[in-house]
Amino acid sequence: MGRTRNETDRMASDAVDDPLRAVREAFDTAHYGSANPDVVASGLDPFEHFMGYGWRESRDPTAGFSIARYLALNPDVAAAGVNPFVHHVLFGQAEGRVVVGDPVPTPITDIDPELEAAVRAVFDEPYYRVANPDVIAVGLQPFLHFMLAGWREKRDPTPWFSIVAYLEANPDVAASADNPFVHYVRTGRSEGRSLGSRPLVEERSGATATDGFSPLRAAFDATFYLASNPELGLTEADAFDHFMRTGWRERRDPNPTFSIAKYLQLNPDVEVADANPFWHYVLYGQAEGRPTTHGFNFRNDILRNTPPLEEHLLTLRQESPDPVPDPIEAFRAALAARDPARPLHITASQDDYTALFGGIQLCLRIESRAVRAAGADHLHLFPAATAMVVEIQRDHPPVGVVLNGALLGLFEPGAIMGAIRAAGPPAKTTFAVHSLIGHTVSDLIDVLDAFGAQNGVYWVHDYSSLCAGYTLMRNDVTFCGAPPAESAACGVCVYGPRRRVQVAEHVRLFDRFSIGVIAPSDTALGLWRRAFPRTPAWSVAHAHATLTPKRKRPRPPADRDGPIRVGFLGMPTHHKGWPVFAALVDAFRLDPRYAFHHLARRPAPGLPVVFSEVAPSDDDQEPMSRVIAGLDLDIALLWSLWPETFCFTAFEAAAGGALVLTNPGAGNITALARDPALGRVLESDAVLFDLFRTGEIVTLARGAPRAGPGRLTYTGMTADFIAEFAR
């Protein structure tokens, strides 16, 4: 609709930026000031205000230029989202674009606007209204209807012009497939072409309000419309009429795959023309290849909307300032009270594992239990303030200390050092670093040193030792593969600048102590070894848990009727694939074959799914598998976009008896799902969608026998290795 005008963007070799001078010259400061006293009162420069805000608020820059009218008259400018006054000054003026004058309606067709205006001038709207009550009844603009469809249906534009007669009298026009009325206005009348002999105007009696819209009827889904709008109390016979009359204006969708709202968002010229988007798409837009959905372009949204890392860190520091440290006495007393003959096992991670529930926290709980069962004391260190990267900027921020599962307090590192030296070194010290995020590495090294540590372990729970972006998702959109730090990819990544220093800080730990590396999966270990610049003293892959099916034999296929239940488990973050789940729900939410669920601690707004709360607590550390089993969930969609080192959720899903669906790049989840008794690995989003579209997913979910429900058996984490490396 409308011409596109982008020659203006082909200022190919413009070495410099000129736009504002000419615009500034054309801007009428006096007019703007008197029309906008609030701007004057604010003391802002009127031109700067106009350029920054005013044009978006339709505040006109001069007495003769109307922003709103210019946008209405030039829908391609509106579609481009550019400042219309700037466009007018730089390009529109030279192109002879219409600015003012009589309220000329929006040019809405593909023909030259001057020609369209000329045609419109002879078009007899009152006549057309009377002659075509069906068109009018659905609220369509008469001229628009005529130009796009009416002429093809031989509906006459004026009482004196008969389309049928003109075509009969001018066979060359009939052969050309031109709109005969446009032909007449453009050249026919000046050439003196015959109007032919007018046939009698046929009565259009007996037509329903919406006859003549057969392509739209064919694409309209009355059953869907009724199901989506139960409060309207319509019958199938009324549905289409209702949609064409008012439903589309109320953004009620005509079928499951066409979204009125999205089409208008993606095709702003249709919105400006006030045309029924569904009608536009079926008659016009489809042939033009107009977009109807955002598709899987959620990555573009992430790139547009996510603040870069450094901004995020700044915000974090402002919102989470360092707390005031506690007096050191509690720590000193605790050290004094413990038996120095007992070994001491020190761990470090990014938070207080006793206060939070997540994967790493669960690992630490397990490890704490295991080392204490083996006769050691467990000391845990964590940064007092929330962090996302290794700390390099703040000066000795406070550190939290947990001893044998009890929080002692948040202490100033210098005071911690003093207390340790006063207590004297333990008989044997081991350590396991689960995460360095938030830690000041030199402070941690000093503490480990003071406790006499020499041998320890580093756990690869995530890739924070390889980059400031712990999921290795370049610019938060796609798994990067941990390329060399000087590569072009790292050069354009938001995590690139901080990557080097993050790795360097981890290297300091490895250079100072003898460190063994444990990763919860082979793939994680392989990736880590390839990308980390040091070779550890030893390394091993050691899963946190294994799945033990409760039943010895595979479970027979469910014979339940009704929709299959598809669930997303956990926090709705994009690296866990939430946008893919959201797109799936969008597409199939009214499909009776599927019921969508979300299992997490908190619901996610905006998505019409069944929410079930899953809240771990001290007593129940595997609530997920219980809820899954209780819901009889058929499918767990674990579509992580990065190779997870270990995903407890996937294990819990399998333990709960759901089939795990994932993609090839989800690391540990993929490894689990390759066992056909536990899951399926689908090549891509497209394949996933296809399975839902065709319904093959139902066969998959209900067809094959599966293992589970089962339970998880946890390992001892670092405790399983201490005897070896602490010799």
Place this chain on the structure above:
Amino acid sequence: MKTMAFTSFTFSYLNRARLLFRSLRRHHPDWTLIALIVDRPPPGVFLDLEVEDFDRIVWADELEIGGIDCWLFKHDIVEACTAVKGPFLYAACGMAFEAVVYLDPDTCLFNPLDSVTAALETHDGVLTPHMLEPEDSEMALRDNELATLKTGIFNLGFVAIRTSGQGLEFARWWRDRLLSYCYDDIPNGLFVDQRWCDHVPAFFDRFLVLRDPGCNVASWNLSRRRVSIDWNGEISVNGSSLKFWHFTKLGIVGDTMTRRYAAGNFEVHEIWNWYKREIRAVTDPRIPAGYWAYDQYSDGRKIRTDHRHLYRSREDLQAAFPDPFASGPGSYQTWVTGN
């Protein structure tokens, strides 16, 4: 091959030029880098060669152009910045370089320009066309093919020459044309420096039309170029390594065109996001927005486009007012605003 690279800009584009020079320095550390500045510094702003990534500055009024004031007055900012490219390119042939490369300040290298340096071994000059393939949709052909019929087949955000043979001939010819005909007058077939180069394949058979999709990637050819980034960290375009990107029309217009033609290719947006971040980091806040030393008369009033056009078209006015920037009685400004 002893090579010099230069770009032409004003202070409002210093931020872009800085990114270009940084990338040139990184990928071609042995090249000499020259900043051709068609401007004078705003008050309080000084360029320190110790910290900038270029080796030398050449100011526009140092070029051997007779009546430089009169000449600059005839050109608006885009016309001026493009017109000086020819004269400087020709002058560069007299310096001790074997090859000279010109790049627009809003371009940036991501890899060495090895397809260009290789071409200069066997050719006397290299140009990149706006587009390498026809379009297959109505909208794209109107945006790109039709538009470049008006603005020129080749994008002169890049040109590279040997300083001898046809490279020298080209430089001399281009200089001559740009001294007199570097105007934005599309109805009369002129689009600053660029449309002139439509003649190049006919005039200079030792010039290469470089068909490397990794060169001069911009919104006008994104419809036919797919950008990918692999796990080795390499950025490639239609399989060829990305040499340089042309970040034209930074801002809403550039965004719109990029979004239109790079819908599913999110890597394009990663690269643009990077560029915007970097620009912010190298922008000097002391440089006023839209600043240009040659956009005003001595009394500070802006020179109107129609004033320039009038002056440009009338030799008698040029003779009568040899210093058109002057203000006061007897000046062009007085004359033209009085009439």
